[in-house]
Amino acid sequence: MTMENVDTLIIGGGQAGVAMSEHLGRRAVSHLVVERGKIAQRWRAERWDSLVANGPAWHDRFPNLTFQNTDPDGFAPRGQIVEYFEAYARQIDMPVRCGVEVLRLSKATDGQAFVAETTEGSIRAKNVVVATGPFQKPSFPKIIPDSADVLQMHSKAYKNPQQIPAGGVLVIGAGSSGAQIADELRSAGRDVWLSVGPHDRPPRRYRGRDFVWWLGVLGLWDMKVPGPDTEHVSIAVSGAYGGHTVDFRDLAAKGITLVGRTETFSDGQLSFARDLKKNIQAGDANYLSMLDAADAYVAEHGLDLPEEPEARAIGAFPNCVENPLSTLDLEQAGIKTVIWATGYQLDFSWIDIDVLDARGAPHHERGVSTEPGLYFLGLAWLSRRASPFIWGVWHDADYLGDYIAKHRLALAG
Structure with a gap:
């Protein structure tokens, strides 16, 4: 099977993946987002019907788009949150491929890139951003x-x-x-x-x-x-x-x-x-x-x-x-x-790279892992308390987008 090549692969099409795509796009970094389900899949399938956001609409959003059908001081229901991320993905023309699950992530045999084995074949990427969020394995x-x-x-x-x-x-x-x-x-x-x-x-x-x-x-x-x-x-x-x-x-x-x-x-x-x-x-x-x-x-x-x-x-x-x-x-x-209602654990068992500690959490500094070219986004306390929240992940993605763009320039120069 032919190996697909991309510059930067973003794994996850939720709030972290959408934010990462925006900031890479702004910096003209070619990338692809793969999502196992649909955009904002966990908001769609892993929340109860009557759930609303825990923060008001003026706050729980990205800076460049407001909620259209919720008062700024109101709390957006689950369905509108899904619609919001779908609209944001369209607004930034996010290059996303839905229904693609990453089964294994490893280093390429030449050590110069990563290989993501997915349900639709293998993808080779110079950079990978793991944007699967903090709500992974029910605990x-x-x-x-x-x-x-x-x-x-x-x-x-x-x-x-x-x-x-x-x-x-x-x-x-x-x-x-x-x-x-x-x-x-x-x-x-x-x-x-x-x-x-x-x-x-x-x-x-x-x-x-x-x-x-x-x-x-x-x-x-x-x-x-x-x-x-x-x-x-x-x-x-x-x-x-x-x-x-x-x-x-x-x-x-x-x-x-x-x-x-x-x-x-x-x-x-x-x-x-x-x-x-x-x-x-x-x-x-x-x-x-x-x-x-x-x-x-x-x-x-x-x-x-x-x-x-x-x-x-x-x-x-x-x-x-x-x-x-x-x-x-x-x-x-x-x-x-x-x-x-006891929360979640991380599940990076599909990552076959030596970047995880004994608890299964990644070694990183503000999302930059100890493996060059591999990044994490959307995790609790990634850089600060705000990191796993909608507006907080947007700012962490800005930092990583800048880091990735500058790192690419340094390698090219």
Whole structure:
């Protein structure tokens, strides 16, 4: 079979791939994007039906195109996000080939390029940008055995309440996905339990500004890569209902039973850590610290933003927090479904090049890997906190586009 040759190959046609294509195109770097499904495939197929963006439309976008059918302060639904990236790809005339999956990436035998073995043949490229994003392999602990009489699914597979068998539902995970899915299921009349682990809980809006604005002016989007032992902390924030602050007390008031972090399973019973109250208190402390930082910024810069003392009112703990369950018999509770909203792991098992550490994460500096010509884009903390988000990946792509263009010139000269 004939080997196709390209200058730069971008693997992935989601937000990272689209951003990378724009910045390479601006610099006249010939390239090809290959995508295993369609543009923005994960937004299409791996999100629930009612999902909306967690950031307002004025913020969660690329600089050169606005959302056409969403108010700037609104939160774009999943379908409009897909349409947005399709429109952006047309706007930049992105050279994309959909339905092409990369099965293996390796160095060429002459050591001068890379070879991507795909479902449609092999591609030789001088440069490769891996733009497959951070949401690759669903991750959840094997606590409940497959033999248990309960349907288990990752939040990636959840679509809507009608999809779920009759009976109660336990949602495990206190981030944006877990809180929103639990809320939706309860609103649909289901009995719901929500396992709450450590989390950050920022205010949706404060003193007339969305929390993403506060992250910007406070410099928190620019936080650098944490240490290797830094644990990922879920962020409980929501764009649902026009955007609101997640408060687990409100979820309890709707009839959701809150429990602590899920630990073990034995004889049909789940056991929970005795950390529920501590986790919610820590989330409250995070919430109040954001208010303190915002107030200090307003005072320092003399901004005319309305005071909001009522934002500091925090309600009493519900009974399920004061007297938390330590165990739960799934059959007796009528729980038929467990949804794991526990995030993702990287899966670069298809990369046959020595650039991955023991955890399977790439060795890189701002996306420039230790293998010359191989780059990574769209990963959490690639260069800073903003890296995996829509607007953040655009700026990381600008850096990599400039790096690739200058590197090509240096080699040519």
